[in-house]
Amino acid sequence: MAETILYHTVTQIIKKLGSTVFQEIGLAWGVEGELHKLENTVSTIRAVLADAEEQQATNCEVADWLEKLNDAFCDADDLLDDFSTEVLRRQVMTQNKRLKKVRNFFSSSAISSKMTREIKAIKERLDAIAEDRKKFHLIERPIEMRVGNTKREETHSFVHAESVIRREGDKNNIVEMLLDSNIQESVSVVAIVGIGGLGKTTLAKLVYNDEVVTKYFELKIWVCVSDPFDVKLIAQKIIGSEEGNGLQFEEVQNQLRTKIDEKKYLLVLDDVWNENRESWLKLRDLLSGGSRGSKILVTTCSELVANVTGQNSPYVLKGLSGVVSWSLFKKMAFKQGEEYENTSRVMVGKEIVQNCKGVPLSIRSIGSLLYYKDTNAEWLIFKNKDLSKIAQEEDIILPILKLSYNHLPPYLKRCFVFCSLYLKDQKIVKRELIQLWIAHGFIQSLYENQLLEDVGDLYFMGLLRRSLFQDIERDEWGEIVSFKMHDLVHDLA
Template identity: 50%
Template sequence: MAEAIAFDLAVELITKLSSFTLSQIGLWWNVKDDLDDLKSTVSTIKAVLLDAEERSVTSHHVKDWLEKLKDVLYDADDLLDDFSTEAFRKDLLGGNKLTKEVRLFFSSSNQFAYSLKMGRQIKAIKARLTLIGSEAKMFNLVERDRPMETSFMTKKRHQTHSFKDNIIGRDDDKAALLKLMLEFESEENVYIIPIVGLGGLGKTALAQFVYNDEMVKNHFELMMFVCVSDVFDVKIIVENIIKSATGEAPNQKLEMDQLQSQLRGKIGGKKYLLVLDDIWNEEWEEWVSLKELLVGGAKGSRIIVTTRSLRVAKITSKCQPYVLKGLSDDDAWSLFKEIAFEQRSINPTFVKIGKQILERCGGVPWLLGP
């Protein structure tokens, strides 16, 4: 349904626009205002979408308007993904601010030219959205609040779990992580391994893949897998760690001191593996308050952190993060064939179309999925 998709896309765009940090856009001097303007425009349109949804049932004109809006929002989403990819690449270059600016300016992907191009594209998207917004006035659409229980904003990321016994194209990544987990000698009892990469690259799947390896199961006395996602609440995280360790949720009436005692009693002196999946929190103090509760493990304990943010990776661990890259062309094609064609023979025309699709996916497994 175009109307529901439009609302979800609008909210997702606003979330993405709000997530860009100053460090990500700092070198692109003309982009920040454009991003702020785009966010304001999308927010204005989002406010009338509930009214548009209801009226589209009886009005073909409103339904067509929603279809046009959906197309523009998809284009805007693609543009922001491109921006996120470039910002992520910029972060990975490292170095201090001056050397980073010099390196980026003289790189093959000149950032001055990139910022001008990005600014033009954002302005073009905004102009299309502004036109669509003006058309909404012809329908006399009114601002209405979407009930909280159906709002996209209340939908949390699907809770991840520990099961994953095989994934295409990640054998080398798995081998590298197994060395860090099973062979590397750390000075710290509890060694933290961040896996960082863009959304959809398969960080969670890789963590599950490693977690379920038989050597890993035999190496650790205690294994726990917890999805953190966007709400970094230490009490909730501790409750979920205890639940993963024991198979039972702790009493909801327990205070933090009691939960801490339970957690220490469970992990204290044991060589454990804990996966903290999908961390977004960039506040060092909040991370430290959780880490202090986890350092009681025996020598050889490991914590795997998956995150999209290089800053999160740096906050959670002193070690070099494991940066996950896109799939190779061959692995991407293998995955695409498995999903799209299963065991059927492939028409040569479909092969050509499939490989054109792969070029746009850039090796991101999530984009190749169903």
């Protein structure tokens, strides 16, 4: 993902070289021709960066080439900054009447000669690196226009997975297990098991918010576990403590027991990876104070984890049926009515859906990706080239998310890479994130007087539609307030 930062650096260099300041410098110091040649070289390299990024994952030579390129561009950027600083310094000096003799600094032959040498040196260095690109057969791709892409973002209606995916049967089965009163233990476990991207968390939320479930349990608690499986930390989340390590374990234990004592509670432990039986038993002992009929609902990718919790017959979540898979895909990949007009694309789309193996996250990611490809040829290339490489793998979700990332336009890649700096399961406030994007120069207005915050909102929606975010929280007007990075997306960083 570092290549997106490289792309940003390259774009900044091109902007600097085309700026009024450098046009004046070029004319005044007689280096206009050299600056123009440097700009052409940089533009030529930028055109192949997207293809190089895709190839570097499987080609070490391309990865090395990108590292050399990054070093050279950083030096070029520093050089241009040095010249800009020198111009500013000399302009300040000329404002001092005692230093009138330096007013003619623009005509200084020493400065002109030094600048010419250094620009030629960095250009020759970049030319040599650019020449190496030919042996990798990198494809030049046109620079995507921001106006076109962002308007397309606006017209793509966001589809909630739960509005398309029918998990009513699964939800009813889980609810029935939670309401089972023929259990002697004070607290028992129900485990939902399935590979990443199947929708375990979404299903658990549907159950958690079910009206019957809400009436049946006196207390409901939701805890995202992930790694590491820290009993004290989980207990703190259950009691809602924000004091962190400031509490002693005995204090946490006492508060936990006070909270659940003699209550029939439902505790959801989402995304559990712990395979250590001793840690689980320690937590379970802490949770034994509720009244009979209390339940712990666990979501996990591992049947071994389910066994550790004492649940020998976990609820194994399966992929979507072919009909539901296609319904979700066409809502993500086609504009309204388009599937009826383009039968060729429908045929390709149905072959692509088969390779998604009924995994909702895969279907959503690929569908959103293809929405932005306008021709049948692009769909075929994706199916035959990109998708065919991963179709035979047992776990396809991470490779598909990587594909989704690779096909992001550069301006969205920068924003996504920044998001990956947040910790797993950390709540991200949307408004604050957009302000940080603006502060780092990732957001640019599309036309005069357009607010950067509005552009940032379009960028955010572009990432959201590609299934890179989860746990969306909205205000009373339906506007998104906060979210989290998708659990699996952190593995791309």
